[in-house]
Amino acid sequence: MSAPETLNPRTMSEALTLLAEAPASTAILAGGTDLLVRMRDRRNWPERILHLGRIDELRGVDQGAEEISIGALTSHSDLLRLQEQSGWGALLAQAARQIGSVQIRNRGTIGGNLVNASSAGDLIPALYVLEARLVLCSSQGTRELPVAGFFTGAGKTACRADEILNQVVFSRPAQHEKGLFIKLGQRRAQAISKVMLALWYGEEQGKLVNVRIALGAVASTVVRCPRTEALLTGRRLTSQVISQASRIVQEEVQPISDIRSTAGYRRQMCGVLLVQALEHILAAS
Numbered sequence: 001m002s003a004p005e006t007l008n009p010r011t012m013s014e015a016l017t018l019l020a021e022a023p024a025s026t027a028i029l030a031g032g033t034d035l036l037v038r039m040r041d042r043r044n045w046p047e048r049i050l051h052l053g054r055i056d057e058l059r060g061v062d063q064g065a066e067e068i069s070i071g072a073l074t075s076h077s078d079l080l081r082l083q084e085q086s087g088w089g090a091l092l093a094q095a096a097r098q099i100g101s102v103q104i105r106n107r108g109t110i111g112g113n114l115v116n117a118s119s120a121g122d123l124i125p126a127l128y129v130l131e132a133r134l135v136l137c138s139s140q141g142t143r144e145l146p147v148a149g150f151f152t153g154a155g156k157t158a159c160r161a162d163e164i165l166n167q168v169v170f171s172r173p174a175q176h177e178k179g180l181f182i183k184l185g186q187r188r189a190q191a192i193s194k195v196m197l198a199l200w201y202g203e204e205q206g207k208l209v210n211v212r213i214a215l216g217a218v219a220s221t222v223v224r225c226p227r228t229e230a231l232l233t234g235r236r237l238t239s240q241v242i243s244q245a246s247r248i249v250q251e252e253v254q255p256i257s258d259i260r261s262t263a264g265y266r267r268q269m270c271g272v273l274l275v276q277a278l279e280h281i282l283a284a285s
């Protein structure tokens with residue numbers, strides 16, 4: 001096996017031209033924390049590597065009045081610095097904090113987490129509840145996909161071989177809205193999720209509004225929970241409402257069994273994580 005040719009473009013336009021020359025035999029490299037593991041195990045051995053690391057325009061968080069835009073090369077450590085932001089920033093920081101170790105968070109990127117498309121990718125449920133859109137660029141043009149339409153199966157996405165994920169965007173949420181992220185793994189650190197939950201909500205006159213719930217690592221892609229969201233919307237939180245929500249969420253998920261956990265345990269834990277999140281809101285209100 002000969003060493004792949006490495007390409008180091010400095011602009012997106014240069015990167016897209018290089019990718020268009022041979023998309024099928026080129027692997028895109030961001031932080032390398034997933035790709036290099038696959039190459040070490042010989043599960044992936046591309047002829048060419050397109051390294052995005054020198055493209056500064058792909059890095060950083062742009063906070064517009066209407067929209068937040070995050071460059072695909074923004075690292076998990078960069079997201080952790082958003083923890084002082086209210087709502088969306090704190091949610092992304094909570095999810096980023098759970099990823100691997102300091103070294104992995106320094107190298108790993110939001111773009112890599114999305115395109116790698118592991119069902120246990122920690123940022124993905126948070127981006128579901130923020131109803132993010134993904135901006136994909138190729139030499140042919142630009143298109144935008146809702147995050148829920150991006151994943152087509154475990155490890156599979158709608159990103160074509162000639163496309164680069166450029167940005168993750170979402171509408172700036174209302175000031176009073178907040179999010180919570182809870183991850184359950186085998187250990188507290190350096191563990192892949194067995195189940196994770198992202199919850200987004202606002203409160204108006206003591207009642208929950210705009211409730212969005214996403215569960216990760218329970219199915220081949222992240223799932224939203226529309227029945228549980230509908231049950232909670234417009235309700236005042238009480239211990240009765242919390243146990244009702246826990247029951248409904250367990251009815252509506254269809255978990256899988258795999259090496260990390262069984263379907264039955266995952267189902268039960270979906271209920272437990274939701275109770276934890278709702279009790280946290282109740283205690284804070």
Ligand SMILES: Cc1cc2nc3c(=O)[nH]c(=O)nc-3n(C[C@H](O)[C@H](O)[C@H](O)COP(=O)(O)OP(=O)(O)OC[C@H]3O[C@@H](n4cnc5c(N)ncnc54)[C@H](O)[C@@H]3O)c2cc1C
Binds near residue numbers: 107
């Ligand atoms: C020890 C260890 C612990 C880990 N722990 C966690 C964890 O706790 N939680 C978690 O979610 N993940 C974890 N990971 C996985 C990994 O760190 C993350 O998924 C990370 O976000 C991947 O980002 P990256 O920039 O390193 O991706 P890369 O490895 O560079 O790329 C991953 C895939 O995405 C493609 N890609 C990357 N960027 C783009 C782009 N802009 N456009 C198109 N395609 C692109 C690549 O071609 C490749 O197929 C861990 C990995 C390791 C090695």
